Amino acid sequence: MKQDEFIKRHQPEWHSLAAWLDARGRPKARERRLDAAGVPSDLEFPPLYRRVCQHLALAERRGYSNLLVEMLQDLVHRGHLVLYRPPPPRWLTIVKFFSVDFPRLVRSQRRAMTVSALLFFVPLLLMIGLLQWRPELAHALFDVADLSKFESMYDPANSEMRLGRESGSDLQMFGYYILNNVSIGFRTFASGLLFCVGSIIVLVSNGVIIGGVAGHLTAIGYGEPFWRFVVGHSAPELLAIVIAGGAGLQIGFALIAPGRRTRGRALVESGIIGARLILGVFAMLVFAAFVEAFWSSIGWMPNPVKYTVGGALWLLIPAWLWRGGRGQPDAA
Amino acid sequence: MLDTLTEVETPEGIALRLRSAGVLPRAAAWAVDFAVRLAVVWVLSILFAVLGEAGLGLYLISLFAVFWLYPVLFEVLRDGQTIGKKAMGLRVVNGNGTPVTWIASIVRNLMRTVDMMPMLYGFGFVAGLIDPRGRRLGDMVAGTLVIHVEKSQRHTSAPEVPVVHPPVLLDPDERAAIVAYAERAQQLTPERQQELAGILHRLTGSQCAAAVQRLFGMASALLGRR
Numbered sequence: 001m002k003q004d005e006f007i008k009r010h011q012p013e014w015h016s017l018a019a020w021l022d023a024r025g026r027p028k029a030r031e032r033r034l035d036a037a038g039v040p041s042d043l044e045f046p047p048l049y050r051r052v053c054q055h056l057a058l059a060e061r062r063g064y065s066n067l068l069v070e071m072l073q074d075l076v077h078r079g080h081l082v083l084y085r086p087p088p089p090r091w092l093t094i095v096k097f098f099s100v101d102f103p104r105l106v107r108s109q110r111r112a113m114t115v116s117a118l119l120f121f122v123p124l125l126l127m128i129g130l131l132q133w134r135p136e137l138a139h140a141l142f143d144v145a146d147l148s149k150f151e152s153m154y155d156p157a158n159s160e161m162r163l164g165r166e167s168g169s170d171l172q173m174f175g176y177y178i179l180n181n182v183s184i185g186f187r188t189f190a191s192g193l194l195f196c197v198g199s200i201i202v203l204v205s206n207g208v209i210i211g212g213v214a215g216h217l218t219a220i221g222y223g224e225p226f227w228r229f230v231v232g233h234s235a236p237e238l239l240a241i242v243i244a245g246g247a248g249l250q251i252g253f254a255l256i257a258p259g260r261r262t263r264g265r266a267l268v269e270s271g272i273i274g275a276r277l278i279l280g281v282f283a284m285l286v287f288a289a290f291v292e293a294f295w296s297s298i299g300w301m302p303n304p305v306k307y308t309v310g311g312a313l314w315l316l317i318p319a320w321l322w323r324g325g326r327g328q329p330d331a332a
Numbered sequence: 333m334l335d336t337l338t339e340v341e342t343p344e345g346i347a348l349r350l351r352s353a354g355v356l357p358r359a360a361a362w363a364v365d366f367a368v369r370l371a372v373v374w375v376l377s378i379l380f381a382v383l384g385e386a387g388l389g390l391y392l393i394s395l396f397a398v399f400w401l402y403p404v405l406f407e408v409l410r411d412g413q414t415i416g417k418k419a420m421g422l423r424v425v426n427g428n429g430t431p432v433t434w435i436a437s438i439v440r441n442l443m444r445t446v447d448m449m450p451m452l453y454g455f456g457f458v459a460g461l462i463d464p465r466g467r468r469l470g471d472m473v474a475g476t477l478v479i480h481v482e483k484s485q486r487h488t489s490a491p492e493v494p495v496v497h498p499p500v501l502l503d504p505d506e507r508a509a510i511v512a513y514a515e516r517a518q519q520l521t522p523e524r525q526q527e528l529a530g531i532l533h534r535l536t537g538s539q540c541a542a543a544v545q546r547l548f549g550m551a552s553a554l555l556g557r558r
Contacts, residue, residue, distance in 0.1 A: 002556020053344035060347075063504045065511045065555065067489055077348055077429070081411075084430040169385040175392030182396060190445035193469060198446070251473065264472065271439040271473035278442060 003064045010055050016040050017048050017075060025082045049079040102280040103324025105273065106243060109250050116245035119203040120238070127211025128218065135219040141212045154217050154226040170293045177289035181237065185244040185285050189278050192248020195256055199248035206241060228303060231310030233292035235317050240284035247277035284317075338465055338477065340429045348429045351480040352467075355460040357420050358478055359453075364416030369398050400441070407437045417478070427475045436474040443470030490514035495557060496549025498535065507554050514551030517544070 016039070023039045040048060056072040106113060131138055138147060184202070191198020217226040251270045258266035295309070336354065339347040376394050380387035406414040412424040412432045424432045424440070447456030447468045456468035465477060491514065502510070517525050522541075529536065529543040536546040 003554075004556035006556075050344055053342070053346045056346055063508045065490070065508075065515055067515050073349060076342075076344075076346055080342055080348060080429060081425075081431055084428075086431065086433045089434065169389065171386040171389035172392070173389065175389030175396075179392045179396040183400070186400065186442050187445050190442045193443060193446045193473060194449075267473050268475040271443075271475070272435055275435045275439045275442070275474075278438065 001062070003062075003068060006055075006059070006062075006064065007068065013048060013051060014055075014072070014075060017045075017052050017079065020045055020048070021075075021078050021082065025078065045079075046083065049076075049083060052076060052079065097276075098280065098283065100325035100328050101276070103321045105276055106246075106280070106321050109246055109273065109277070112250040112253060113243065113246035116199070116203060116249055117242045119200055120207045120242050120245060123204050123207035124211035124214075127208055128215040131212065131215030131219050135216070138212065138216040138219070141208070142216075147216065150213055150217060151220070151222060154222045154229065156222060156225055170297060173297070174289055174293035177292050178286065181289055182282060182285045185240055185281050186278065188241060188244040189248040189251075189274060189281070192245075192251045192274075193255070194252070196249050196252030199245050199252065203241070203245040210238075228306050229296050231307055232296040232313070233288045234310065235313035236284045236288035236291065239317055239321075240281045240288060243277055243284070244281045247274040247281070250274065336464075336466065340427070342429070350425065350429055350477060352465040353420075353422050353478045353480050354466045355457060357422060357480075358460070358466070358468075359457075361414070361416035361420040361422050362453075364419045365403070365414050366416075368415050369402060373398055403441045404434075404437045407432050407441075408434055413481075421481045422478050423481045424476055424478055427477055432476055436476050440470040440474035440476050443468075443473050446470070488515060488518045490551045490555060491517065491548050492557075493545060493548040493552055495553045496546050497553050498550045499537075500535070502554075510547060511551050511554055514548050517548070 019039045024042060024045075052072065053076055056069070056076050059069050059072055127141075142150075184206070188199055188202040188206075191202060214226065214230075217223055251267070251274050254266040254270035255263060261269070291313075336352050338350045338352055340350060342348055373395060377391055380391040380394075383390065403414055407424050410418070413422070417423060424437070426432055426436055444456075447453055447459070447470050449455050453468075456470070459468050459472070460466050463472070467477065471477065490511065498510075513528060520528070522544075525544050526540050529547050530539065532547065533539060533543060535550075536543040538546055
C-alpha cells in the first residue's frame with residue numbers, strides 16, 4: 001500500500017485519538033473537559049490507542065516517510081503517557097502503609113537495620129560511659145563555646161524557663177527541628193549510595209556527638225533537666241535515624257554485593273525499598289519534632305509523667321516495628 | 333550509538349524513542365529552579381517576618397518544603413516538570429517512558445545529596461557525562477530518565493509537484509532516501525538542494541533546478557500521489 005492511501009484510510013482514527021488526548025487525557029479529573037462532539041468515549045481509548053500503535057508498526061515496517069512516522073510516534077507517546085500513568089494515591093493505602101507495610105519493610109531489612117543500630121548505639125552508649133569515667137575527654141570532642149552552650153541550655157539553675165533551648169518559641173523550634181532533623185535523616189539515607197561510607201560516617205558521628213553531650217551533661221550534674229528534656233522524643237528520633245541509616249546501608253549493600261542481579265537492577269530495587277523506608281522515617285521525624293517542640297520543652301511537667309511518656313514511646317515504637325503487619329494477608 | 337535516542341519497547345510492541353537530555357540543559361533547568369526557589373524563600377521571609385518568632389518557625393518549615401518537597405511535588409503532579417524543566421523543555425519519566433511515580437521521584441530527589449558532592453553537583457556532572465543516557469546517580473538509583481519534550485527539527489511535507497516515475501526499480505533504502513530528501517528540502521538552501529540532487533544525475537538525467545524538481549516528482553510517486 002502506498003503511503004498516501006494508508007494516510008487516507010487511517011487518518012480519521014488518528015484525529016479522533018488526538019482529539020481524545022486533547023480533551024480527556026489530563027491526569028486530573030477536573031482538568032478533563034466533558035465529552036464533546038467527535039471525541040471518542042473513555043472506553044474507546046485503549047482499543048483506539050492500540051490500533052494506532054499497529055499503524056505505527058506498519059508505517060515503520062513499510063518504510064513510510066519520516067514525517068508520518070514521527071507524527072505517529074508522537075501520538076503513541078502521548079497515549080502511552082496517559083495509559084500507563086500511575087494510579088492516584090488513596091487514603092487507605094497510606095493507613096495500610098504505616099500499619100502494615102512499613103514495619104514489614106523494616107523487618108525485611110533486618111541485616112541492614114541491625115548493623116545501623118550497632119553503628120549508632122554502640123558509640124552513643126560508649127561515649128556516655130566514657131565521660132562518666134574520664135569527664136575531661138569532653139574537651140577533646142567539643143570546643144569550649146559548644147560546651148558552654150550545652151551547659152546553659154540545661155542549667156538546673158534556670159530550669160524555670162523552657163527546657164533544652166536558649167530561646168525561641170515552640171513553633172519556631174518545631175520549624176528548626178523539621179528542617180534540621182529531617183534533612184539529617186534524608187542525608188543519612190542518601191549517602192549510603194557511596195558504598196555505605198556516607199551512612200556509616202553519619203551514624204557513628206551522630207552517635208558520638210549525642211552520646212558526648214549526654215555523657216558530659218550527666219557527668220557535670222546537669223543530667224536531670226537534660227534527661228527530662230530528651231526522654232520524650234528520643235524514641236521516635238533515634239529510631240528514625242537508625243532506620244534511615246539502615247535504608248542507606250541496604251543501598252550500599254546492593255551496590256557492593258548485588259548477588260544474582262546486575263548492579264543497575266539491584267540499585268533500582270534497593271532504591272524502591274529505601275524510598276519507602278524513608279517515607280516512614282519522615283513521618284517518625286515529624287512526630288519526633290512535634291514532641292520535641294511542644295511536649296519535651298514543658299518545664300513544669302512532673303518527672304514521673306515525662307519518664308512514663310518517654311518510656312511508653314520506647315516500648316510502643318519498637319513493638320509497632322516488631323509486630324506491625326504480622327498475620328495480615330499479603331498485599332499481592 | 334552516538335545518538336542520545338533511547339528506544340523503549342512498550343507492551344504494544346512499539347519502540348518508543350526517548351531523547352535523553354544532557355548535562356547542560358539540565359544544569360540550566362536547575363538554575364531556573366534555583367532562582368524560583370530563592371525568590372519564593374525571599375518573599376516568604378518577608379511575609380513571615382511580620383509574625384515574629386512563630387513566623388520564623390513557619391519560615392523554617394517552608395524552607396524545608398522548598399528544599400526537599402518542591403521537586404518531588406512538581407515532578408509527580410505537573411507531568412514530570414518542575415518550573416525549570418518546563419522552561420527548558422525537559423521532563424522526568426520512568427526508564428520505560430511512563431510518567432514518573434512518587435517513589436521514583438522521591439529517590440531521585442533525595443539522591444541529590446550524593447550528586448551534589450563533593451561540590452556543585454560534581455558527582456552528578458561526572459555521572460551525566462559518562463552515562464550514555466546522561467543520567468546522574470539519583471536517576472540511576474530511581475530508574476528515571478530526563479528527556480527532551482520539544483521536538484527535534486520537524487520534517488515538512490514533500491512539495492506537491494507533478495509525479496515522475498523513477499526509471500529503474502529502487503531499493504527500499506533508496507526510496508526512503510528520496511522521500512526523506514523531499515521532506516527535508518525546505519530546510520536546505522536551493523544551492524544545497526541542487527548539490528544533493530546532482531549526486532543522482534544518472535537517475536534524474538538532468539542538472540540543477542530541473543534535477544531537484546524531478547526528485548520531488550519521484551518522491552511524490554513513491555508516496556503514492558497521483
